[in-house]
Amino acid sequence: MNAAATALKPRKSPVQDRSAATVEALHAAAIQVLIKEGLSRCTTTRIAGRAGVSIGSLYQYYPNRDALLAAVLKQHLDGVADAVEGICRQHAGAPVSRMAARLVSGFLAAKLSNPVESKALYAVAEARGGHVLAARMRERMVSAVAAMLESAPGAHFDDPVMTATIALNALVGPVRTLLESRAPQGLEARLEGQLILLLTAYFQAHQTERERTA
Amino acid sequence: MNAAATALKPRKSPVQDRSAATVEALHAAAIQVLIKEGLSRCTTTRIAGRAGVSIGSLYQYYPNRDALLAAVLKQHLDGVADAVEGICRQHAGAPVSRMAARLVSGFLAAKLSNPVESKALYAVAEARGGHVLAARMRERMVSAVAAMLESAPGAHFDDPVMTATIALNALVGPVRTLLESRAPQGLEARLEGQLILLLTAYFQAHQTERERTA
Amino acid sequence: MNAAATALKPRKSPVQDRSAATVEALHAAAIQVLIKEGLSRCTTTRIAGRAGVSIGSLYQYYPNRDALLAAVLKQHLDGVADAVEGICRQHAGAPVSRMAARLVSGFLAAKLSNPVESKALYAVAEARGGHVLAARMRERMVSAVAAMLESAPGAHFDDPVMTATIALNALVGPVRTLLESRAPQGLEARLEGQLILLLTAYFQAHQTERERTA
Amino acid sequence: MNAAATALKPRKSPVQDRSAATVEALHAAAIQVLIKEGLSRCTTTRIAGRAGVSIGSLYQYYPNRDALLAAVLKQHLDGVADAVEGICRQHAGAPVSRMAARLVSGFLAAKLSNPVESKALYAVAEARGGHVLAARMRERMVSAVAAMLESAPGAHFDDPVMTATIALNALVGPVRTLLESRAPQGLEARLEGQLILLLTAYFQAHQTERERTA
DNA sequence: CATGAATGAGTCTTCATTCAT
DNA sequence: GATGAATGAAGACTCATTCAT
Numbered sequence: 034m035n036a037a038a039t040a041l042k043p044r045k046s047p048v049q050d051r052s053a054a055t056v057e058a059l060h061a062a063a064i065q066v067l068i069k070e071g072l073s074r075c076t077t078t079r080i081a082g083r084a085g086v087s088i089g090s091l092y093q094y095y096p097n098r099d100a101l102l103a104a105v106l107k108q109h110l111d112g113v114a115d116a117v118e119g120i121c122r123q124h125a126g127a128p129v130s131r132m133a134a135r136l137v138s139g140f141l142a143a144k145l146s147n148p149v150e151s152k153a154l155y156a157v158a159e160a161r162g163g164h165v166l167a168a169r170m171r172e173r174m175v176s177a178v179a180a181m182l183e184s185a186p187g188a189h190f191d192d193p194v195m196t197a198t199i200a201l202n203a204l205v206g207p208v209r210t211l212l213e214s215r216a217p218q219g220l221e222a223r224l225e226g227q228l229i230l231l232l233t234a235y236f237q238a239h240q241t242e243r244e245r246t247a
Numbered sequence: 248m249n250a251a252a253t254a255l256k257p258r259k260s261p262v263q264d265r266s267a268a269t270v271e272a273l274h275a276a277a278i279q280v281l282i283k284e285g286l287s288r289c290t291t292t293r294i295a296g297r298a299g300v301s302i303g304s305l306y307q308y309y310p311n312r313d314a315l316l317a318a319v320l321k322q323h324l325d326g327v328a329d330a331v332e333g334i335c336r337q338h339a340g341a342p343v344s345r346m347a348a349r350l351v352s353g354f355l356a357a358k359l360s361n362p363v364e365s366k367a368l369y370a371v372a373e374a375r376g377g378h379v380l381a382a383r384m385r386e387r388m389v390s391a392v393a394a395m396l397e398s399a400p401g402a403h404f405d406d407p408v409m410t411a412t413i414a415l416n417a418l419v420g421p422v423r424t425l426l427e428s429r430a431p432q433g434l435e436a437r438l439e440g441q442l443i444l445l446l447t448a449y450f451q452a453h454q455t456e457r458e459r460t461a
Numbered sequence: 462m463n464a465a466a467t468a469l470k471p472r473k474s475p476v477q478d479r480s481a482a483t484v485e486a487l488h489a490a491a492i493q494v495l496i497k498e499g500l501s502r503c504t505t506t507r508i509a510g511r512a513g514v515s516i517g518s519l520y521q522y523y524p525n526r527d528a529l530l531a532a533v534l535k536q537h538l539d540g541v542a543d544a545v546e547g548i549c550r551q552h553a554g555a556p557v558s559r560m561a562a563r564l565v566s567g568f569l570a571a572k573l574s575n576p577v578e579s580k581a582l583y584a585v586a587e588a589r590g591g592h593v594l595a596a597r598m599r600e601r602m603v604s605a606v607a608a609m610l611e612s613a614p615g616a617h618f619d620d621p622v623m624t625a626t627i628a629l630n631a632l633v634g635p636v637r638t639l640l641e642s643r644a645p646q647g648l649e650a651r652l653e654g655q656l657i658l659l660l661t662a663y664f665q666a667h668q669t670e671r672e673r674t675a
Numbered sequence: 676m677n678a679a680a681t682a683l684k685p686r687k688s689p690v691q692d693r694s695a696a697t698v699e700a701l702h703a704a705a706i707q708v709l710i711k712e713g714l715s716r717c718t719t720t721r722i723a724g725r726a727g728v729s730i731g732s733l734y735q736y737y738p739n740r741d742a743l744l745a746a747v748l749k750q751h752l753d754g755v756a757d758a759v760e761g762i763c764r765q766h767a768g769a770p771v772s773r774m775a776a777r778l779v780s781g782f783l784a785a786k787l788s789n790p791v792e793s794k795a796l797y798a799v800a801e802a803r804g805g806h807v808l809a810a811r812m813r814e815r816m817v818s819a820v821a822a823m824l825e826s827a828p829g830a831h832f833d834d835p836v837m838t839a840t841i842a843l844n845a846l847v848g849p850v851r852t853l854l855e856s857r858a859p860q861g862l863e864a865r866l867e868g869q870l871i872l873l874l875t876a877y878f879q880a881h882q883t884e885r886e887r888t889a
Numbered sequence: 890c891a892t893g894a895a896t897g898a899g900t901c902t903t904c905a906t907t908c909a910t
Numbered sequence: 911g912a913t914g915a916a917t918g919a920a921g922a923c924t925c926a927t928t929c930a931t
Contacts, residue, residue, distance in 0.1 A: 718921060718922080719922060719923080720921075720922085730922090730923085731923095731924085731925085734922090734923065734924075738923095739923075740921090
């Protein structure tokens with residue numbers, strides 16, 4: 034593990050009970066401050082203050098501000114990736130149209146379950162440490178989706194990883210726009226349907242001839 | 248125009264040549280500093296220094312740092328939106344497959360012509376002023392694409408704005424991932440083809456029955 | 462004993478074995494941290510950590526950080542002073558040239574036996590408590606050397622304390638420069654001979670007429 | 676010039692008049708704070724405060740606290756080295772006894788002209804950047820003294836640099852002890868005479884046979 | 890108009906020390 | 911006695927912005 038990676042690791046794991054509480058409070062506070070004040074005003078002082086914890090305690094658990102934000106982001110991204118992986122596992126062998134539908138609705142559900150948090154974390158993902166985490170999560174999800182695609186009956190994907198990458202990122206764009214909520218009104222309502230349509234069409238373009246004419 | 252909006256407007260128009268040159272130098276310098284140092288170290292002092300201009304002069308042209316960054320972002324986004332609008336105008340009445348192909352290649356060309364700049368500006372777009380500009384640009388492009396779609400022969404779009412929104416944002420995701428260059432190797436090479444496939448499939452899913460069976 | 466002096470005393474005497482071991486571990490750890498990190502980063506946390514002792518325990522034995530460092534310094538200085546005193550006792554009545562030679566080699570041996578430690582402790586000696594300790598040790602050594610000088614046959618010292626002070630401090634300067642290791646290459650090798658020459662010449666300048674012409 | 680060296684260089688040279696005043700005020704303030712509070716309490720805030728200057732201004736001229744202290748130390752050391760060099764130049768060709776006398780009195784005059792400042796700066800010299808400066812100054816002085824020694828009539832020095840190093844450092848020790856003023860009372864009064872005796876004896880130990888018996 | 894010196898609020902971070910468990 | 915979580919004062923340093931020259 035190189036120095037840069039180490040710098041973002043949490044400093045110590047809570048062994049006593051109150052430690053765990055402190056860490057939890059810090060996480061929650063970080064998200065709240067992020068939402069309320071934005072990344073640039075999401076300072077260690079404010080986070081500690083809102084968590085009802087001294088600034089020193091914050092630094093007992095995280096070596097620096099970025100490490101704390103990275104931890105928060107990681108938690109969020111892990112949740113999303115877990116959801117996607119679960120879906121992919123469940124729908125191995127399903128027809129591509131079902132795959133598309135479940136993938137879309139699962140991803141949306143994960144991202145939109147706490148839209149304010151999701152939105153706020155985009156800023157964190159843009160910071161130096163964030164890119165790495167986001168990339169890592171995308172890798173996990175791409176692998177899962179690619180594996181699912183390969184199991185699809187009547188479809189052949191020359192390069193399932195590529196297809197999965199495109200499909201996943203094609204979801205990310207619209208969702209992000211929606212969350213940043215400058216989206217045209219009504220987008221949310223019909224988003225799911227349209228994204229299912231998008232992915233279904235994309236996946237079916239890979240179907241074998243026999244399947245397509247059936 | 249409210250106060251917030253006013254605050255981001257450049258202070259005076261470059262009526263004189265010298266002014267125009269200074270503004271241009273500041274823009275270029277801002278991008279360079281942004282690329283080299285990142286948003287948080289992209290300070291007014293550094294920008295002015297690299298532009299060969301005094302700090303005082305910088306503030307002659309922009310009321311504050313955010314206004315300068317917003318102007319730089321706007322320039323970039325306008326370029327992309329112009330490109331997309333041009334393409335949409337040129338391909339009115341074309342078959343949807345051609346529309347998809349041209350839209351993708353035009354958007355990619357605009358974004359990837361200077362990938363380092365494009366990438367660096369994502370950070371600016373994430374800042375408070377940036378969202379507004381990005382949303383405005385997306386609106387322009389969505390309108391253009393929607394108009395183009397409506398002119399497509401043999402296809403009917405119930406809600407062309409929605410379709411355009413989805414299509415455009417479906418491009419944005421993969422391109423962003425590519426630019427943030429945590430993309431799997433080989434993505435770039437095959438990206439264009441895959442995105443054309445994606446949009447073509449999506450657009451064709453809206454074709455009228457007659458066209459589809461033809 | 463005034464308050465300041467009290468503050469630097471160890472808190473309790475190591476009557477039990479465990480205590481003695483802990484104190485010893487703390488001393489050793491303090492020196493290691495001092496060497497590795499420098500005085501400003503020689504913190505109580507780090508010392509305790511390296512000693513394998515909890516912070517709380519450290520404060521069982523020392524009322525504050527300075528007291529610990531002072532104890533460490535004192536141990537070192539006592540060692541040097543003991544060595545010098547021993548030599549002075551052994552060479553009472555010897556000719557001044559022998560006194561000079563033994564004094565130099567004894568002092569060098571004491572200081573250079575662990576040069577890294579000696580060097581690191583200069584920083585501690587520079588801190589507020591350190592001056593007092595260093596002065597006290599110098600006094601001890603000066604007394605011993607002065608007594609030795611008075612016993613020299615064929616030499617008369619009007620003010621043996623003064624002579625001893627000069628002689629001792631004349632050793633301290635070159636040794637310090639050597640330890641701070643910015644010394645010109647080759648200094649170390651020939652240092653002992655030169656210092657013996659220096660002190661011998663100085664002592665012999667005090668010889669009685671009879672002895673000198675002999 | 677490596678990074679470490681750069682880090683201690685002043686940031687910019689004052690071009691306007693008030694700049695020069697600011698820098699001068701900072702130097703003076705640094706010395707005063709150092710004397711009054713000691714190195715560990717000689718903080719940027721306190722220095723700026725005493726200089727009647729904002730903290731920001733301090734950082735316009737020095738990249739960090741150590742650079743400021745290094746500049747102050749350098750000024751002091753340069754003064755001493757200049758004095759010694761001057762003396763060495765003036766007494767080329769003089770008898771070694773005169774060399775010893777002038778060297779001692781010149782060095783003492785330089786160091787004791789502002790004893791409080793001299794004393795306070797020992798702490799700075801102990802800090803990381805200080806060692807380098809002190810070593811550099813010692814080199815300058817050693818070269819000058821060595822050159823002077825080589826010009827002495829009737830004396831031959833096999834290794835004048837070594838002799839100069841020993842001689843100079845033999846002065847440094849007692850002077851330091853005196854300045855740290857834990858020296859036995861009366862030391863100051865008779866110090867000069869004793870140091871002259873010390874160096875004279877040392878230098879004369881190198882005299883050629885003919886000269887010594889003359 | 891241009892310049893760049895000065896400002897000082899606001900950041901991050903460290904560390905000696907305490908005290909509940 | 912031992913532990914280590916919590917504390918918060920204090921330090922170094924940055925940077926947008928102003929304004930006298």
